[in-house]
Amino acid sequence: MSVQGKYHKSSPILTDKLISNEKRAVYLGWLLVTIGFGGFLLWSALAPLDKGVPVSGNVIVAGNHKTIQHQYGGIIEQLSVNNGEKVQAGQILLTLNTVEVRSEYNIKLKQYHELLVREARLLAEQQGKKRLIISSALQREMKEHDVNELLQLNQQLLENQYQVLQLELAGIKEKITGLNATLYAQQQKAKSQKTQLTMLLQQLEGLRELEKNGYIARNTLLETENKYTEVDGNLAQTLGDISRIQHQILEQKLHSEKLQQEYQKDVHAQLADTQTKINHTYSQLVKAKFILANAQIRAPVAGTIIGMSVFTEGGVIVAGQKMMEIVPDDQPLLVDARVPVQLIDQVKLGLPVELQFTAFNQSTTPKVEGNVTMISADRLLNEQTGEPYYLLQVQVNDKNRQRLNQLTIKPGMPVEVFIRTGERSLLNYLFKPLFDRLHMSLNED
Structure with a gap:
């Protein structure tokens, strides 16, 4: 038998096998598809998927961000940060020019020292002391600054003022002493004249009796009466002088008291004015010192710079102006x-x-x-x-x-x-819109 004949005889068997294999493959394919689709449906029905609302948004700044301001303002000397930059707590943000403020501070400091030393002199004058009365404020300044020249100058002025006052009071006292001496002499003179009048009065009583009885001539009586009248007139003049001298003494005493009162009044007025100026100058000094101490504006917290409104070195910042904000890291x-x-x-x-x-x-x-x-x-x-x-x-x-x-x-x-x-589930996600539309359609019908 030939080979060709052999193949011709076996062809139906091979064909049947091929058909059987093909059916098996199709069956397996459909089985796999069915299992896969069934698994997908099962997963779609049972597997949980997140349900939610998708929207767009943007990052915002929380309400307690830090606003950077300056109480008094000034001129920007150096700008050290930019918008959006991260900064640490205490980091320098910008520096203000201090030339003008420092000059004003030095002027006010000198004025403050002069006023404090003047106050020390006026307090000594008010209390009649010969040495300056140093206040606690002046003591603090003496520890930090050299004010010896001012102290020496005002100590000398205190001594000069004291000497001028004492000289005036000594002059008045000397006048009073002279008037008292004159008063004493006049009082002794008046005493002598009163004694003389008493004696003349006794003589007149005896002479009148003798003249009445004819024992003496009338001229003798008249001479004694004239003498009495003369002494009486002199006594009246002396008493007048005494009264005038006493008045002069009183005037000098009043003048001395008035001089001291006016001196104290003037010292009190100067002291009140000086203390007012001290308070005013001190407040200006504190302000200038604060500006100098805060010329470098630093970050109060660590965070991010936002909302900058200053960008130029040499630019002017007004008092209270919002220069920037810091969003704290926390x-x-x-x-x-x-x-x-x-x-x-x-x-x-x-x-x-x-x-x-x-x-x-x-x-x-x-x-x-x-x-x-x-x-x-x-x-x-x-x-x-x-x-x-x-x-x-x-x-x-x-x-x-x-x-x-x-x-x-x-x-x-x-x-x-x-x-x-x-x-x-995924099935719910896919079919819910359809069910919702169907429900609305049924309701409309």
């Missing part, structure tokens, strides 16, 4: 998002949120978790599009924020926000 990371009004019923406080910072490389930037911390009480209106929305705020907890430590998060950065409202 501030909570907050994100504002706008939720369409038709989805607001799905959003509740405390819901978990997944945040993706789209400004960074998505392959290396992790998604972080947060929670809804605020939902606006009423809907708001987008001024640009006119569309209504609800504003919600999301806060990233500290643990999740640590995952972003290597990134510089700045206010205004865009964020994709996914608010997880629950779980659902």
